[in-house]
Amino acid sequence: MVLRRDDWHDLARKVDWTPRYVDERELFPPEISGHPWLPHEAWQDWNEVYRTTYREYVANQRDKDAAVLGVRAALSKPRLFDELDPAWVQLVKFHNGAIALVEYAGAVAELRMARFGRDSAWRTMATLGALDEIRHTQIPLLIGHDLLAYDGNFDWTHKAFHTNEWVILAARHLFDDMFLAADAIDLAIQLNFVFETGFSNLQFMAMAAMADRAHHHLFEKTLASIQTDESRHAQIGHPVLRTLLENGSRERAQYLVDKMWWRSWRLFLALTGTGMEYLTPLEARTRSFKEFMTEWVIEQFVKNLEEFDLERPWFWDLFVEELDFAHHSFQLGLYAYRTTLWFDVTLPDAAERAWLNGKYPTWNETYGPFWKDLERRWEAGGESSTLSYGLPGLCNLCQLPTLFVRPGRNTACTLERDGRRYLFCSEPCRWIFQQESPKFAAHKSVVDRIVAGEAPGKLTELHKWMGLEAPVETGKDVRRGLDPWRLDPIPRA
Amino acid sequence: MRVYLFGYASDDYLMRVVVTPDNRTVAHLASQLVAWGTAPERNGSLTVRNEAGEILDPTSTIAQAGLGYGEIFTVERG
Amino acid sequence: MSTNLDLGVGGVRAQLGDHICGLYTGEAQRDQIVIPFLTAGLASGDKCICVVDGIDPAKIVMSLDSHVDASKFTATNQLEVIRASDVYLRSGSFSADEVIGSWKAAMADVMYDGRFDVVRAVETWSRRDVVPDMDELLMLESEMNRYLPLYPQVIVCLYDIDRFGASIVVNLLRTHPRVLMGGTLVDNPYFRTPDELLIEQERTGTAAAQEMEKAAEWYFDATTGTT
Numbered sequence: 001m002v003l004r005r006d007d008w009h010d011l012a013r014k015v016d017w018t019p020r021y022v023d024e025r026e027l028f029p030p031e032i033s034g035h036p037w038l039p040h041e042a043w044q045d046w047n048e049v050y051r052t053t054y055r056e057y058v059a060n061q062r063d064k065d066a067a068v069l070g071v072r073a074a075l076s077k078p079r080l081f082d083e084l085d086p087a088w089v090q091l092v093k094f095h096n097g098a099i100a101l102v103e104y105a106g107a108v109a110e111l112r113m114a115r116f117g118r119d120s121a122w123r124t125m126a127t128l129g130a131l132d133e134i135r136h137t138q139i140p141l142l143i144g145h146d147l148l149a150y151d152g153n154f155d156w157t158h159k160a161f162h163t164n165e166w167v168i169l170a171a172r173h174l175f176d177d178m179f180l181a182a183d184a185i186d187l188a189i190q191l192n193f194v195f196e197t198g199f200s201n202l203q204f205m206a207m208a209a210m211a212d213r214a215h216h217h218l219f220e221k222t223l224a225s226i227q228t229d230e231s232r233h234a235q236i237g238h239p240v241l242r243t244l245l246e247n248g249s250r251e252r253a254q255y256l257v258d259k260m261w262w263r264s265w266r267l268f269l270a271l272t273g274t275g276m277e278y279l280t281p282l283e284a285r286t287r288s289f290k291e292f293m294t295e296w297v298i299e300q301f302v303k304n305l306e307e308f309d310l311e312r313p314w315f316w317d318l319f320v321e322e323l324d325f326a327h328h329s330f331q332l333g334l335y336a337y338r339t340t341l342w343f344d345v346t347l348p349d350a351a352e353r354a355w356l357n358g359k360y361p362t363w364n365e366t367y368g369p370f371w372k373d374l375e376r377r378w379e380a381g382g383e384s385s386t387l388s389y390g391l392p393g394l395c396n397l398c399q400l401p402t403l404f405v406r407p408g409r410n411t412a413c414t415l416e417r418d419g420r421r422y423l424f425c426s427e428p429c430r431w432i433f434q435q436e437s438p439k440f441a442a443h444k445s446v447v448d449r450i451v452a453g454e455a456p457g458k459l460t461e462l463h464k465w466m467g468l469e470a471p472v473e474t475g476k477d478v479r480r481g482l483d484p485w486r487l488d489p490i491p492r493a
Numbered sequence: 494m495r496v497y498l499f500g501y502a503s504d505d506y507l508m509r510v511v512v513t514p515d516n517r518t519v520a521h522l523a524s525q526l527v528a529w530g531t532a533p534e535r536n537g538s539l540t541v542r543n544e545a546g547e548i549l550d551p552t553s554t555i556a557q558a559g560l561g562y563g564e565i566f567t568v569e570r571g
Numbered sequence: 572m573s574t575n576l577d578l579g580v581g582g583v584r585a586q587l588g589d590h591i592c593g594l595y596t597g598e599a600q601r602d603q604i605v606i607p608f609l610t611a612g613l614a615s616g617d618k619c620i621c622v623v624d625g626i627d628p629a630k631i632v633m634s635l636d637s638h639v640d641a642s643k644f645t646a647t648n649q650l651e652v653i654r655a656s657d658v659y660l661r662s663g664s665f666s667a668d669e670v671i672g673s674w675k676a677a678m679a680d681v682m683y684d685g686r687f688d689v690v691r692a693v694e695t696w697s698r699r700d701v702v703p704d705m706d707e708l709l710m711l712e713s714e715m716n717r718y719l720p721l722y723p724q725v726i727v728c729l730y731d732i733d734r735f736g737a738s739i740v741v742n743l744l745r746t747h748p749r750v751l752m753g754g755t756l757v758d759n760p761y762f763r764t765p766d767e768l769l770i771e772q773e774r775t776g777t778a779a780a781q782e783m784e785k786a787a788e789w790y791f792d793a794t795t796g797t798t
Contacts, residue, residue: 332506370506373531381668389675390529391683393499393508402499402508410501412508414544414565421563423499423508447510450683451497457683459676485661490673493628493645493652495685512682514723524720529675533717536766 009053016040016120033116034185036249046119046239050232057128061135064225068139072146075218081150086344087478088214091279093153093343095207097160097168098271100140102175107133109179109187110233116184122236129233136229139222153473156342163467164455166340166446167270170399173443174263181439185240186256193237194260198301200230203272206292210276213284241308250310255435258313261301262428265319266398268293273327274334277356278346288359290323315428318411324360325406328367333401335374336388339459339487340466341475347374366406383483389459394445395425397433417441460489498560500526502568504535519558520551523568538571576689576725579611580604581754587689587723590716592743593751594732595695598626602634604729604751605693610638612691613650618681620692624655625699625731649687656700665703667711671718678721690724697731705742712746713768727751737787744786745771752794761786 019027030037052060081089110133113126144157160168178195179187204227211220244253273289287295305312313319331345338345348356348371357364377385392401393412402412402425411426417437423445424430433440449455456462463470476482496515500522501508509529513522523539541549541558544565549558560566575584580603585591595601605621612619613635623631631652635641644650662669681690696703703711712728719726728747730739744750744761745768751757761782763771771782 329506336507370531377668382662382666384666384669384672387672388507389672389679391510391679393510402501403506407506408503410508410567412499412501412565414499414563421561423563423565451510451512451685453685457685458680483662490653490657490661493632495688510683512685512722514688517723521720521723525722528718528720534765 005053005056009051012053013051013121013124014044014119016044028116028118030183032112032183033118034183034188035252036244036247038118038243038247040118042247043118043122043243046122046243048121048125048235048239050235052128052232054128057131061131061229064228065135068222068225071218071221072143081147084216085214085281085284087279087346088216088281088284089151090343090345090478091275092147092216092219093151093156094271094275094279095203096140096144096154096157097342098171099203100137100144100157101161102171103133103136103140105175105180106191107137109133109182109191113184113188113236117188118184122188122240125233125236129236132229132233136226139226143218143222153342156473159467160342164446165342165466165468166394166399169446170270171267173397173399174267177263177439178260185244188237188240189244189253189256190260191237192234193241193304194257195264196230196234197237197304198261198297199264199268200234201227201300202268202292202296204230206276206287206296207272209286210280210284213286214281245308253308254310257305257310258315259432259435261313262315262319262432263398265322266400266429268297269322269327270330270400274331274345277327277359278331278348278352282351282355285355289327290359293323313428315426315431318405318426318428322405324362325366326404328356328360328363329403329406330400332367332370333392333403335477336386337392337401338475338477339387339463339470339482340468342468342473344476344478346478347371347378347480366408370407378480383477383480383486386477391447391450391457393423394447395429396422396443396445396448397424397429397440399445400425458489460487463487494556496555496560496562498522498555499563499565500529500568501565502526502530503570504532505530508565513555515556515560516554518551519549519553519555519560522555522560522566523551526566526568527570535570540569540571542567542569576615576617576691577611578725578727578751578756579607579609580751583751583754583756585725585749585756587725588719589725589749589756590719590747591725591727591749591751591756592712592747593727593729594740594743595729596731596733601695601697601729601731604727605631605695606634606638608691608693608727609635609650612689613639613641613644615689616649616687617689617691618684618687619644619650620677620690621650621652622655622658622692622694623652624695624701625697626695628652628654648684654700655694655696659701659703665701665707667707667714670711671714674715674718675721678718678724682722688723690722691727692724693727693729695729695731696735698734709742709746709768712743713763713765716746716748716765740790741783741786744790750790750793752790757793761789 107130110126110130114123114130117123117126140157144154147154179191182190204223208220208223241253276289334345374386395402404411404425413424413430415422415430446455450457455465463474468474470487471482471484474487494515495512497510497512499508500511511526513525519541523541527533543549574587578585609619609621621631632641632645658673659665659670681687744759745763748759748762749756750759
């Protein structure tokens, strides 16, 4: 007689090991399994809400893949690409480069939990999570590869994470901290609980809504499909957190949540904030980045905190203040240093500025003068005086330029440790560094490396060092282009 | 000795990396940051502060003013 | 570190931040300034940038070779000798903004290189490779004064008077705070800051013409030793 799923699933998912040749601590060393190290009894009530068998997983995923591939076949016609807004295409390039191989790193992280998670159900979910992340790597690589025919810089879908490009180094620093270099417990909290339950909804579902209105239906469908997997393996975080809190690790749990909230915020304002409000065509903008953050991320996050009786991060007021400014400040930096990017950027036109001011009533007063000045420089002298020639200070934690919060209010600060002075964009970044200095202290930002002579200071050579073959691969103003000769070195005797 | 410093001008949006011999004056340092910034053509007074917010004597050298490797200075433009 | 440096020419000393103009006639006179200026700079450990018009940069390096190991200095990038058209005509036409952009990029390169405390730059203009629009040239020379603080530097701009004509004199006087004449460095009373020049350019008529006459007379007197 064939057993029904409900008869065996609960038993099967909780089948676990009783080690006899080694002790439990050797089987699950704390260095990889995580802290606090608790005996298995503490973990035995680890339970996920949404349960699936491997057979169900394979069937569901096969259907999802068939749907994605079907849409791809239907929509991969040359003229469809030509009809996409040129700035939107840059958003896809930005997203692809920043995300594709992060997903692959996520697979490594899930596999770490698949081996070193402290409960069998956790390990099973993580095994399926690893398969999810492999899928999430393959999809953007596939779509990015299709798009190579139209824009060679979609090569950065794969290439980005193998370069020293500064935005990518910031992403790698974050994701190494969040999961690649984290033990199983920390990564469950940082990746599954904070990042996936909180932020990735914004990147995938909000972007999907905008992609629909930008008429990029293939991208929309792939994002939505990816997010359905995300919701499943993101649930790993909740029971891990619950176990930590039940076993006296409230302080550590609060720290991990605070840290990863701030670090995720930094990534999202840079990638999603600028993408939504400077690369998405006006008619496709369903809401502002701040509105999305408030509705999709903050509300959910606060609910999660309440569920676990955790406090809002200590820097909450600063975060709220930054919602109105930080991504706009970052866009100015992206524009000034656009030749160091693998995607193009925009200077907002009059209609876009009006929209921005409508959503952020101080935008015109704070940022208007900078953009007007750039327009004037284009008209008066051409491209050269719209580019930036000196280096920006880079934060030694998040690796982003020290331009927060906004013009007229800069929160950069420093710290001296063992004879070296470190620069940070904000108090939270400095605080995170101080909490885990041994982990972060040896790292050098791009600026540190230039000043130490380990990376070139000359822009034409820095492009190469970052993996950008000028001028073809370097970023430019979407509407105005880039003079091709501009990045050629001047010949010397 | 050359030092690298991080400078923020009040009319700028970004903190910039400035390298300079530390026996140049604080006034020179301020002018240097302004020249690298977004509005070098704007005239007016320049008040230099260290990270603690203390005003630095424009005639003192960078070293005498206590600015060392990797420190922050701000320039308030009048 | 001293704030003044030996120009290498007749014992003349300049201050860091000086923007100096000078006139010459023919290559021999040009090289009487360029070669010792660069030689003194290389000996002092300064970064030396030379932009030359109407001559192959390799010839300048060869001329320097009889004084210093110029090839070694070019190999280590302490010395850069560049053809004027390669800097000034990158966009296809002469543009003050483009030249300033190239200068800022060059100063960033020096600043982050970490080896040099001082930049010494000399440009020679002879209307052979680069025939600049005179209004654009005036704008460039004037606006460059805003960028002197980018890094400790001395800039010497040399003009072949046979190729430009005497009319260049007044423009040089309006845009350079110091003038190299007769083996001495003289403060220029007719220098206008970039803002003053912009205002002045809007002035027309008698007052402006008289001012220019006075400047020309001053230069004549100074160079003929009648001041």
